[in-house]
Each structure stands twice: as C-alpha cells, then as structure tokens.
Amino acid sequence: MSLDVQSLACARGGVRILAGVSFAVARGEALILRGPNGSGKTTLLRTLAGLTPPLSGKVAAPPEGVAYAGHADGLKAQLSVAENLAFWAGVFGATGISAAVDAFDLAELLDRPAGNLSAGQKRRLSLARLLVTGRPVWCLDEPTVSLDVDNVARFARAVGTHLAAGGAAVIATHIDLGLPGAKSLDITPFTRAHQPRRPHHDDPFLSEGAL
C-alpha cells in the first residue's frame, strides 16, 4: 500500500475543513479528487504532503515518499530552465534532468530564464520537477492549469509512466485527464457543510459555535 488515509480531519488557518476522510491508493493507482471550489482539495493535499499536520486521523505514506506540487510553480525567474531543474535535482539527490526534460518537451527552452516563459511553459517546468524528485507518491493540486490540450496529454502520459513504474498519484482536478483505471473521490461529503457542528475547542469562547 502506497498511501493509506484513515478518518483524517484537516484544517486550514485553524478552521476544520474536512473530517472523516478515508481512502487508500495502492502502487500503480491514481486517485482523482473532485469537489467544488473551496471544498478542501488543497487542504487535503497539503496534509498528505506533510505541510499541515492533521487534526485527527492518520496518513500512512512511505517515509519521504510524497512529492507535492501546488498552485505556485516554485520557479526562480532569474534562473534558466536548466538551472531551476538542476537545483531541484540536487535537492532531491537525482542524477540527471534529461528524463524530465524529455517528458515535458523542455529541450528547446533550457537556456531561457524561467521569468520569460509563458504560463503554460512555467507549468510544464514545474511539473518536470516531479520527475527529478524520484518520489513514489505524487500529490498534485490542479496540475493542468494553463496547459493546452497537447500538454495535458503529455502530462497524462507522464503520470501513466509514473504509475506503470510502481508510483501512485493523488490529483485534484476539474478536467478529465483520460487516465485509464483512475479512481475518483468526491470529497463533498467530508466537508463542513455535511458535518454535524460541534465545538472545535474546549474553551467555549474559542469554539466555532460562539463566533
């Protein structure tokens, strides 16, 4: 089992967003997170990535096994495409960047400063970073934003290759990626609107009902 989530409750900015989330993603599987804006997809992914500690429940993931990609691209405008990618390869102890460059068709852009790229090119560079992390579980937040149809297909192929190599992925997205055999999870039932209201703190002045 690559990622096992049991009765997870997560919060953003001290407010409980989701509760009772349970799912499992095995090696070679992808899970697509669905839900309207503000339903807590980003909060869930941040909790899976270890950025936000869960309020309760637990996340079982391989140690140092989760690669996270959020809304921000995490690129340095002053560095070239190759320098950006090589930096992340160094941080994650990867050997080279050529596989990532090929997968996202970045070869022609290698010498360009990342600040001069278009939004879609930046996104491709940001997604190429996932390949140099070498981590088995990908947690991706709206990865296809600003990508054109061809590049969405390219991204889907990269995810397919990752799954075929024994990886796993949890992807929050609103579009159909065309991943064969991907499971889908609608998180609406776990959101605040569908939960019984109860005080979050012991102190009645701090509880949600008092505000």
Place this chain on the structure above:
Amino acid sequence: MKGLLLRDLRLAIRAGGGFGLGLAFFLIVTVLMPFGIGPETGIITAVAPGILWVGALLACLLSLDRIFALDWEDGSLELLATSPLPLEALAGVKALAHWLTTGLPLVAAAPVLAVLLNLPVPGFGWLIASLAVGTPALSAIGTFGAALTVGVKRGGLLLSLLVLPLYVPTLLFGAEVARRGAQGLDALTPLALLAGISLLALAAMPFAAAAALRVNLR
C-alpha cells in the same frame, strides 16, 4: 545543501537579487555622517566606532525580509519544506547565504569607511575583528525573525520591531570592542562576550527558525 547555497548566492548577484543593497546603505550612512556632524575631527573620531556598528546593523536589517519572503512568494519554500532537506538545515543555509552576501562585504568595506570617519589606527584591527565575529549573529538572529514573519504581507516593519531588541546585545558589545580598540584599551573581554553571543545565536537559530517556519507553512 550546497546546491541551495549556490542557488541563493547566484540569485543574489543576478539582476534584482539585492546583493550590494546593504553595502550601498552602509556606504551612504557612513559617508553622510561627517556632513551631518560637522567638520570637527575630534567628535567624529569619538563616535566613529558607534556609527560604523549602527550602520552595519541597519544595513543587515535592510535585507532580512528577503531571506524567506521571495521563496515564500513563488512557492519554493513549500516545496523545500517537503524535500529531504530538514528545515533546520534550510534555515542554516539561508543564514549563511545572507551573511556571505551582506555581512562579509560589510566586514570588508568597514576599514575603508573607517578612514572616512578618522578612526584611530589601533582601532582598525579591532573593528574588523568585532564585525567579523558579530555579523554572523546579526544574520542568524535576522533569519529567525524572517522565519517568524514569513507569510505576513509587508512584514518588514514587524520584522524590524521583532529583531531590533534582539540585536541590542550584539551592538553593545560589538561597538564596545571597536571603541576600546580605538582608544588603545584592552578589548578582548567584550570581544569574547560578542563571540559568546554569536555562538549562542548560531547554535539556537536553526531550531528556532525551523519551528517558526513549520508554524507559518501550515
């Protein structure tokens, strides 16, 4: 870690990186000071150690909010937090990069500017020693302050207010070393105390800064 250090140094010297900002500020303060005080060399000589130290401290303060804020804005801080690099190491490398791009140039420029302020000759060695020993503490304490205020929009004011009181002991002993050195007195005791402050700041800062980052990244 080496890659991160090299990246930060490279970003600092490229366009818009802010390298030289602190140095230019230090230069401006010390060059303008004699104009403000007047031409009497006795007065300038007496206040030179203090001016040089306050100038160096403010120059350091000027570039603190860049330590984490830029990485926070473009999302790389979150990605670094999920990388194999421990946050303690991240904070340490960030402080080292800040010192190399801000503190070290200040140490190098101080003797040249000390000439402008007519610092007595015996004071030069002590001034350089005090800045070399004291500026790492400024970078370390500043990194902790930057970690506390990361994610606060326009956090520069809050950062200054948080960090300035913590800078006071460093300034006291640093300026004391330079002053006693300039007057030909024994400056070894304040230098030892200054070194103690620096070592304490360097030892405690990575853990404090990492804890602050963990809270702010939630």
